[in-house]
Amino acid sequence: MSEKPAVDDFVPVIDLSTRTTPGGRRRIADAIGESCRRSGFFTIVGHGVPQDLVDRMHHVTNTYFTLPEQEKDKSASVAGVSGLRRFLGTADTPPGLYEAFAAHATGDLPEERRAALGAYPATWKVANIWPDTPAAFKATWHEYLAAMTTLSEDVMRLFALALDLPEAYFDEKFDRHVSLLLANFYYPQPAVPPAGRIRRESHTDWGTLTILYQEDDLGGLQVLTDTGEWRDLPAVPGSFVVNIGDLMAFWTGGRWASTVHRVVNPEQGNTRSRISIPFFHLPNHDTSIEPIHPPTTGAQEFDRVTVGEWFSHKMRQTFAPELPA
Numbered sequence: 283m284s285e286k287p288a289v290d291d292f293v294p295v296i297d298l299s300t301r302t303t304p305g306g307r308r309r310i311a312d313a314i315g316e317s318c319r320r321s322g323f324f325t326i327v328g329h330g331v332p333q334d335l336v337d338r339m340h341h342v343t344n345t346y347f348t349l350p351e352q353e354k355d356k357s358a359s360v361a362g363v364s365g366l367r368r369f370l371g372t373a374d375t376p377p378g379l380y381e382a383f384a385a386h387a388t389g390d391l392p393e394e395r396r397a398a399l400g401a402y403p404a405t406w407k408v409a410n411i412w413p414d415t416p417a418a419f420k421a422t423w424h425e426y427l428a429a430m431t432t433l434s435e436d437v438m439r440l441f442a443l444a445l446d447l448p449e450a451y452f453d454e455k456f457d458r459h460v461s462l463l464l465a466n467f468y469y470p471q472p473a474v475p476p477a478g479r480i481r482r483e484s485h486t487d488w489g490t491l492t493i494l495y496q497e498d499d500l501g502g503l504q505v506l507t508d509t510g511e512w513r514d515l516p517a518v519p520g521s522f523v524v525n526i527g528d529l530m531a532f533w534t535g536g537r538w539a540s541t542v543h544r545v546v547n548p549e550q551g552n553t554r555s556r557i558s559i560p561f562f563h564l565p566n567h568d569t570s571i572e573p574i575h576p577p578t579t580g581a582q583e584f585d586r587v588t589v590g591e592w593f594s595h596k597m598r599q600t601f602a603p604e605l606p607a
């Protein structure tokens with residue numbers, strides 16, 4: 283990767299360790315607000331998630347992805363999204379250079395409670411499919427989901443402070459959250475992929491807040507800067523990358539940025555696989571998203587939309603654009 287620094291004003295490193303002191307909390311919220319206005323991306327350290335949990339999460343996830351195909355097929359999703367997904371592609375859309383495993387915070391609820399999560403097909407209504415191997419997989423994912431939920435709730439309170447709202451403003455909008463935990467496994471690249479094929483196409487995230495773990499020394503994640511260049515986002519050891527998605531941009535009337543990012547292939551000669559684990563913190567499915575403050579003049583207009591409506595629209599657009607809206 284290029285030699286650009288991991289630390290700059292576009293994606294600052296924000297230390298959360300003083301967030302329990304009043305002065306520290308205000309300073310952190312201000313720094314978060316500034317980076318959300320500029321890039322919508324920042325790196326957090328001092329977040330309090332034990333490194334041991336992150337290491338175990340990486341270990342069980344990597345063990346799962348490197349199992350024989352027949353073993354992984356036992357936990358492949360049939361219809362819907364939870365479970366393993368391989369992006370096999372069609373003649374028009376070439377196969378992805380990765381596969382993914384997903385589980386929802388709602389995915390272990392009884393069927394009737396999941397069915398009540400919106401009158402549309404939604405991935406958070408699908409049951410989680412847990413692999414038996416490795417044995418610690420499900421327990422570790424549950425533990426990590428809980429840690430990410432707690433951290434996200436705290437970041438949302440810092441968001442509220444940064445937006446001059448009461449600190450608990452967002453709490454009730456997430457008390458039945460439909461968050462998604464995903465692991466991306468980017469295949470090893472022993473041969474150079476065909477021109478134009480990269481590990482992950484450019485996209486914005488759809489939700490409110492993403493907390494991403496990426497392996498320390500591999501690189502590949504890039505963010506589009508406000509001057510139109512791709513900027514590498516190498517991992518700072520022990521950190522997570524935090525970014526906001528489209529719904530947070532709506533909520534802030536466009537004051538905060540949902541920024542395009544992608545994952546490029548490793549340099550030639552580096553054949554290693556890469557794992558990233560984004561946690562998409564998503565509000566209750568029926569939360570109505572509309573600008574909290576009046577939009578600034580000249581800002582894009584935002585229609586009111588519920589979380590469920592927005593996600594079904596994005597799913598349809600991404601995976602079945604030929605179907606009528």
Ligand SMILES: O=C(O)CCC(=O)C(=O)O
Pocket residue numbers: 464466482487494496503543544545557558560
């Ligand atoms: O692999 C990464 O570093 C980023 C993945 C990502 O952007 C996503 O899953 O939305």
Ligand SMILES: [Fe+2]
Pocket residue numbers: 485486487543
């Ligand atoms: Fe993303």
